[in-house]
Amino acid sequence: MKYLVTGAVGFIGSAVVEKLTSKGHIVVGVDNINDYYDVELKLARLKRITHPKFRFEELDIADREDLANLFNVESFDRVIHLAAQAGVRYSLENPHAYAHSNLIGHLNILEGCRHNQIAHLVYASSSSVYGLNAKTPFATSDSVDHPVSLYAATKKSNELMAHSYSHLYEIPTTGLRFFTVYGSWGRPDMAPFIFTKKILDGDTIDINNNGDMWRDFTHVDDIVEGIIRIADVIPERNTNWTVEEGSPASSSAPYSVYNIGHGSPIKLMDFVKAIEDELGIEAKKNFRAMQPGDVYQTYADTQDLFEATGYKPKVSVKEGVAEFISWYRGFYNK
Numbered sequence: 001m002k003y004l005v006t007g008a009v010g011f012i013g014s015a016v017v018e019k020l021t022s023k024g025h026i027v028v029g030v031d032n033i034n035d036y037y038d039v040e041l042k043l044a045r046l047k048r049i050t051h052p053k054f055r056f057e058e059l060d061i062a063d064r065e066d067l068a069n070l071f072n073v074e075s076f077d078r079v080i081h082l083a084a085q086a087g088v089r090y091s092l093e094n095p096h097a098y099a100h101s102n103l104i105g106h107l108n109i110l111e112g113c114r115h116n117q118i119a120h121l122v123y124a125s126s127s128s129v130y131g132l133n134a135k136t137p138f139a140t141s142d143s144v145d146h147p148v149s150l151y152a153a154t155k156k157s158n159e160l161m162a163h164s165y166s167h168l169y170e171i172p173t174t175g176l177r178f179f180t181v182y183g184s185w186g187r188p189d190m191a192p193f194i195f196t197k198k199i200l201d202g203d204t205i206d207i208n209n210n211g212d213m214w215r216d217f218t219h220v221d222d223i224v225e226g227i228i229r230i231a232d233v234i235p236e237r238n239t240n241w242t243v244e245e246g247s248p249a250s251s252s253a254p255y256s257v258y259n260i261g262h263g264s265p266i267k268l269m270d271f272v273k274a275i276e277d278e279l280g281i282e283a284k285k286n287f288r289a290m291q292p293g294d295v296y297q298t299y300a301d302t303q304d305l306f307e308a309t310g311y312k313p314k315v316s317v318k319e320g321v322a323e324f325i326s327w328y329r330g331f332y333n334k
Contacts, residue, residue, distance in 0.1 A: 002026040004076045006061055006109065007083035009033060011187050014045040015224045016080055021051035028074055031083065032060040037188045045185055061105035071112035078231055081109045081123040087189055088128060088293040091151040102154035110165045118171065120234045122227065125159055125175040125257065127216070127298045128152035137301040140249030140257050149293035159257055166253035172235045176227065179261025179300045183220035183320060184327030192324055195275050195283065200334050204284040207268065211287060214265040214297040219315035226260045229309035249304065261300025262313045274321040
C-alpha cells in the first residue's frame with residue numbers, strides 16, 4: 001500500500017514513517033522543515049529513515065499547486081496528515097502561522113483527497129479542542145465548542161472541514177485527538193524536553209498553576225500503534241445516525257473522531273519527580289500561576305478507539321521517561 005505522510009520529519013510523523021516502512025508499505029513523506037524549533041533535530045530524524053521504500057519531498061502543504069501535483073503523480077492509497085503548526089503558547093505570538101498551516105494546509109490536503117479517490121484520510125486533531133470542558137475523562141461525545149487557544153480552534157476547524165468533505169464527496173476521514181505525546185525524538189517546546197534540558201543544565205524549571213495540573217502523558221510508541229491500527233478502520237456511512245441522537249464523533253457521512261491517549265492522567269509534579277529520579281538530579285523550581293491558553297487537566301476516554309482497533313497503551317510513565325532521557329542523553333551527549 002502507498003501512503004502519504006505529512007509532517008514526515010516531525011516527532012510523530014517520522015515515527016509513523018518508520019513503522020509503515022517496517023511493515024512493507026511504500027511511503028512518501030512531505031515536510032516544509034520550518035524553523036519553529038531546531039532544524040538540526042528535524043534533519044536528524046530524517047537522516048535515520050533509510051528504508052528503500054521511503055522517499056522524502058520538501059514541500060509546504062499550504063502550497064496548493066505543489067501539493068496537487070504530488071497527489072496527481074503519486075496515486076496514494078491512504079493519507080496520514082500530521083503536518084501542522086503546533087504549540088498552544090506560540091499561537092498567542094504568531095497566529096497567522098496557524099491559519100497558513102492548519103487551515104489552508106488542511107484544506108489543500110482535503111482537496112488532494114477529493115480529486116484523487118483516497119481510500120482513507122487520517123489526520124491529527126488535539127486534546128486541546130476540549131478547552132473549557134471540566135467533565136473528565138474527555139469523551140468524543142462531549143461538546144468541544146469552547147477552545148481556549150487559537151491552536152485548539154484550528155484543530156476543531158480541521159474536524160469540521162473534514163466532516164464537510166466526508167459528507168459532500170464521500171471521503172472517509174478519521175481525526176485523532178492526541179493527548180500529551182512524549183518520547184525519544186520529541187519536540188523541544190514540550191514540557192518533558194524543556195524540563196530535562198533545564199535540569200541537566202542547572203536552570204530553573206517553571207511549574208504552572210503551582211504544580212496543580214494533570215496530563216494524560218502518552219508515549220509516542222503507543223500513539224504510533226494507534227495511528228497505524230486506525231488507518232485500517234475505514235469509516236462508512238451510517239444512515240441511521242442523526243444530529244439529535246448521534247455522537248458528534250460519528251456521522252451519516254464516512255467520518256470518525258477518536259481520542260488517542262494513555263487514559264490515566266498523571267499529576268504534573270509526579271511527572272517532574274519521574275524525570276528527577278531518572279536523572280538523579282533535583283530540579284530548581286519556579287512555581288507560577290496558570291498561563292494563558294493552558295488547561296488544568298487532560299484525560300482521554302479511549303474506549304471508542306479500543307472497540308474499533310483493540311488499541312491499549314502499554315508504556316508506563318516510568319518506562320517512557322527512562323526511554324526519553326536515555327535518548328536525550330545520547331543525542332545531546334549529556
